[in-house]
Amino acid sequence: xxxxxxxxxxxxxxxxxxxxxxxxxxxxxxxxxxxxxxxxxxxxxxxxxxxxxxxxxxxxxxxxxxxxxxxxxxxxxxxxxxxxxxxxxxxxxxxxxxxxxxxxxxxxxxxxxxxxxxxxxxxxxxxxxxxxxxxxxxxxxxxxxxxxxxxxxxxxxxxxxxxxxxxxxxxxxxxxxxxxxxxxxxxxxxxxxxxxxxxxxxxxxxxxxxxxxxxxxxxxxxxxxxxxxxxxxxxxxxxxxxxxxxxxxxxxxxxxxxxxxxxxxxxxxxxxxxxxxxx
Amino acid sequence: xxxxxxxxxxxxxxxxxxxxxxxxxxxxxxxxxxxxxxxxxxxxxxxxxxxxxxxxxxxxxxxxxxxxxxxxxxxxxxxxxxxxxxxxxxxxxxxxxxxxxxxxxxxxxxxxxxxxxxxxxxxxxxxxxxxxxxxxxxxxxxxxxxxxxxxxxxxxxxxxxxxxxxxxxxxxxxxxxxxxxxxxxxxxxxxxxxxxxxxxxxxxxxxxxxxxxxxxxxxxxxxxxxxxxxxxxxxxxxxxxxxxxxxxxxxxxxxxxxxxxxxxxxxxxxxxxxxxxxx
Numbered sequence: 084x085x086x087x088x089x090x091x092x093x094x095x096x097x098x099x100x101x102x103x104x105x106x107x108x109x110x111x112x113x114x115x116x117x118x119x120x121x122x123x124x125x126x127x128x129x130x131x132x133x134x135x136x137x138x139x140x141x142x143x144x145x146x147x148x149x150x151x152x153x154x155x156x157x158x159x160x161x162x163x164x165x166x167x168x169x170x171x172x173x174x175x176x177x178x179x180x181x182x183x184x185x186x187x188x189x190x191x192x193x194x195x196x197x198x199x200x201x202x203x204x205x206x207x208x209x210x211x212x213x214x215x216x217x218x219x220x221x222x223x224x225x226x227x228x229x230x231x232x233x234x235x236x237x238x239x240x241x242x243x244x245x246x247x248x249x250x251x252x253x254x255x256x257x258x259x260x261x262x263x264x265x266x267x268x269x270x271x272x273x274x275x276x277x278x279x280x281x282x283x284x285x286x287x288x289x290x291x292x293x294x295x296x297x298x299x300x301x302x303x304x305x306x307x308x309x310x311x312x313x314x315x316x317x318x319x320x321x322x323x324x325x326x327x328x329x330x331x332x333x334x335x336x337x338x339x340x341x342x343x344x345x346x347x348x349x350x351x352x353x354x355x356x357x358x359x360x361x362x
Numbered sequence: 363x364x365x366x367x368x369x370x371x372x373x374x375x376x377x378x379x380x381x382x383x384x385x386x387x388x389x390x391x392x393x394x395x396x397x398x399x400x401x402x403x404x405x406x407x408x409x410x411x412x413x414x415x416x417x418x419x420x421x422x423x424x425x426x427x428x429x430x431x432x433x434x435x436x437x438x439x440x441x442x443x444x445x446x447x448x449x450x451x452x453x454x455x456x457x458x459x460x461x462x463x464x465x466x467x468x469x470x471x472x473x474x475x476x477x478x479x480x481x482x483x484x485x486x487x488x489x490x491x492x493x494x495x496x497x498x499x500x501x502x503x504x505x506x507x508x509x510x511x512x513x514x515x516x517x518x519x520x521x522x523x524x525x526x527x528x529x530x531x532x533x534x535x536x537x538x539x540x541x542x543x544x545x546x547x548x549x550x551x552x553x554x555x556x557x558x559x560x561x562x563x564x565x566x567x568x569x570x571x572x573x574x575x576x577x578x579x580x581x582x583x584x585x586x587x588x589x590x591x592x593x594x595x596x597x598x599x600x601x602x603x604x605x606x607x608x609x610x611x612x613x614x615x616x617x618x619x620x621x622x623x624x625x626x627x628x629x630x631x632x633x634x635x636x637x638x639x640x641x
Contacts, residue, residue, distance in 0.1 A: 093585065093614075094622035147621065150429035153629075306372065335372075342426065343373035350432075 086218065089114065095156035096121040099146055108202050108210045109169040115211065116142040118152050122159035123220045130224035130249075130360040131161045131215060132353070133207065135233030135240075138265075139185045140167050145230075148342035154350040158357045161221050165211055167232070169200035181265055182272055188260075189236030190284050192273035201273055204284075208240055208247065226356035228252040230345055231309070234301070235260055238286035238319075245295025250359035252300040252352045254345050255307055259287040259318035266313075287315070290322035290330070299323075299330045300355050302348050304338030365497065368393065374435035375400040378425055387481050387489045388448040394490065395421040396498065397431050401438035407501040409528075409639040410440045410494060411632070412486065414508030414515040417544075418464045419446050424509075427621035433629040437636045440500050444490055446511070448479035460544055461551055467539075468515030469563050471552035480552055483563075487519055487526065505635035507531040509624055510588070513580070514539055517565035517598075524574025529638035531579040531631045533624050534586055538566040538597035545592075566594070569601035569609070578602075578609045579634045581627050583617030 089101040097120040106113045123129050132155075134145050142164045145151070155162055168174075168187030175196040176183035192201035215221060225248050229237035234256025241251035260266020261281045274280045282288045303316045310316075316332060323330035338344040368380040376399040385392045402408050411434075413424050421443045424430070434441055447453075447466030454475040455462035471480035494500060504527050508516035513535025520530035539545020540560045553559045561567045582595045589595075595611060602609035617623040 092618055092620050092622040093583075093616040093626070095626045099622055147427050150432065150625065152622075152625065153429065304372075337372040339371055341371050343371040343378055343431075346429065346431070347372070347374045 086214070094118065095152045097123065097152065097156050099152065101142060104214060106169070106206060106210060108206045110200050111169045111171045111174055113170065114142055114166055116146050116164045117215065117219060118146065118155055118162040119219065120156045120159050120161060123161060126220060127159070128220050128222040129159050129161045130226065130362070131163055131221045132356055133212070133225060133227045134162055134164045135189060135207065135227070135229030135236040136164065136167050137229070137231030137233050138167070139180050142166050144342065148346065149349050150346040151349045151353060154353045158353060158362055160353060160357060160360065160362070161219065163211065163215055165207060168203060174200045182269055186232065186269065188232060188269045188273060188284070189239060190270070190273050193280070194273060194275050197273050203236070204240070207236065208244060224249055224360045226250045226360055228352055228356070229256070230254045231340065232257055232265070235286060238299070239284050239289060241297050241299070242286060242289040242293045243283070245293070245297050248297060250298045250356050252355060254302050254348070255304060255309070255314055255340055256286065256301060256316070256319070257314055259285060259315040261285045261288065262318065263313045263315060287318035287322045290319060290328050291326050293326065293328070296329055298355070298359050299328065300352060301330065301332045303332065303334050304340065304344045305334055305336050306338055307340045309340055365493070373397065374431045376402065376431065376435050378431065380421060383493060385485060385489060387485045389479050390448045390450045390453055392449065393421055393445055395425045395443045396494065397425065397434055397441040398498065399435045399438050399440060402440060402499045405499065406438070407499055408438050408440050409503035409505065409641070410442055410500045411635055412491070412504060412506045413441055413443045414468060414486065414506070414512030415443065415446050416508070416510030416512050417446070418459050421445050423621065427625065428628050429625040430628045430632060433632045437632060437641055439632060439636060439639070439641070440498065442490065442494055444486060447482060453479045461548055465511065465548065467511055467548045467552060467563070468518060469549070469552050472559070473552060473554050476552050482515070483519070486515065487523060503528055503639045505529045505639055507631055507635070508535070509533045510619065511536055511544070514565060517578070518563050518568060520576050520578070521565060521568040521572045522562070524572070524576050527576060529577045529635050531634060533581050533627070534583060534588070534593055534619055535565065535580060535595070535598070536593055538564060538594040540564045540567065541597065542592045542594060566597035566601045569598060569607050570605050572605065572607070575608055577634070577638050578607065579631060580609065580611045582611070582613050583619065583623045584613055584615050585617055586619045588619055
């Protein structure tokens with residue numbers, strides 16, 4: 084296992100660091116970022132929040148723009164932000180922001196040419212946590228959150244693997260991808276035409292019949308340009324009602340799809356996760 | 363006076379907005395950003411912190427990365443972030459990040475070809491506050507702060523115009539530009555060879571003989587790559603000691619020149635300014 088430290092910045096008494104490593108699951112080099120709160124320097128094993136970003140993002144957007152590190156430092160939570168897809172000249176890509184590099188959709192692709200590298204589901208679920216838990220002073224207590232495409236990823240990973248996480252949250256998730264243009268385009272390319280395969284990556288379908296139930300918090304801005312066509316939180320709300328899932332879905336007047344919305348409420352998400360991480 | 367609203371994002375109950383306007387002083391179109399805290403929506407006139415960014419920045423860097431809006435919303439302070447130079451195809455520029463567009467150094471240039479547009483000192487001191495105070499629900503109570511080149515600008519503007527501001531602060535300022543490569547390159551180009559002209563834009567020289575004294579807070583990271591060659595806070599400390607200037611200069615072990623450093627302490631700067639703004 085080779086891993087290279089690319090940057091280190093002291094932040095709120097802890098450290099923001101970027102690393103490059105070889106991913107076996109993705110068959111390419113990957114970069115991720117970690118925020119280690121001050122408590123981690125004292126030998127304490129801190130829990131980890133995995134943050135999954137949205138279309139076009141890298142590991143940097145959340146770390147630079149969300150303003151999460153102040154509350155993470157206060158509570159003693161590490162944050163890990165992976166990239167949003169496999170990367171590199173050898174990795175399949177197309178024109179456009181919503182498919183290919185920067186748009187992995189947190190699935191395991193089964194279709195050519197994507198299946199050679201696009202296994203972000205396995206990467207985020209298994210390979211990255213194993214790496215993080217081997218290298219850093221973190222516990223195996225995990226929470227997961229994300230934004231937009233990453234909110235979809237966080238909900239799907241938590242719904243399918245409730246034993247792996249203590250809690251899940253999302254901002255503006257693509258909540259019912261089988262019924263929106265972004266999801267239909269990506270799932271057709273990555274997964275083919277079989278609806279049963281699609282259903283394994285749709286939070287609103289999964290939430291109707293999942294057995295393990297995690298505390299879940301979802302925030303959605305009412306002034307989000309993508310709300311009606313792409314995000315569809317009403318499908319998630321209906322699924323939660325049908326299965327009695329412990330979902331807290333909040334709608335916020337005036338907020339849009341940007342990181343200003345995330346910054347405004349990320350502190351509340353961190354406190355929500357802290358409660359379920361036993362902090 | 364024409365002014366165009368380019369974007370609006372709700373943030374911590376207030377609003378981040380970007381505007382484009384015609385600057386007479388700079389002889390070009392300019393963009394700036396303003397954060398209006400929730401208190402401003404209630405008809406209250408809030409004080410304004412002017413934030414001056416560093417080399418290569420625009421109005422966006424601070425607003426997206428500093429995490430300042432949470433505390434600004436709590437305290438009821440508006441924040442205005444101008445661009446760092448005149449802009450546009452008609453505006454003189456050169457290769458390199460430290461002269462020309464993105465590197466106005468908050469001076470009034472006297473030398474060709476710069477003197478046609480590069481009057482950032484007058485823009486930040488007069489034209490922009492007049493515009494802001496005419497259009498938004500803000501008072502004439504002003505504070506000023508900035509980072510690196512912008513920390514230099516904030517200190518110079520406050521030292522030469524103590525009647526215009528209640529308080530001044532800076533992160534990692536270019537504290538003695540006549541004695542560092544960045545300052546010498548910019549001042550030679552913008553101001554020519556006359557040392558007396560340079561001295562009007564050097565905080566460490568100005569602080570030795572200013573009459574009006576403002577509360578001043580400066581934070582400097584000890585792991586800042588530019589500390590020894592470009593920033594020289596020791597010159598500012600010596601000037602403050604010589605003139606009994608009320609400067610609080612803090613050095614922070616491990617912190618670098620990045621926005622992670624600014625984010626870690628911007629809340630303390632806002633509280634410092636709030637105290638002197640009468641909040």
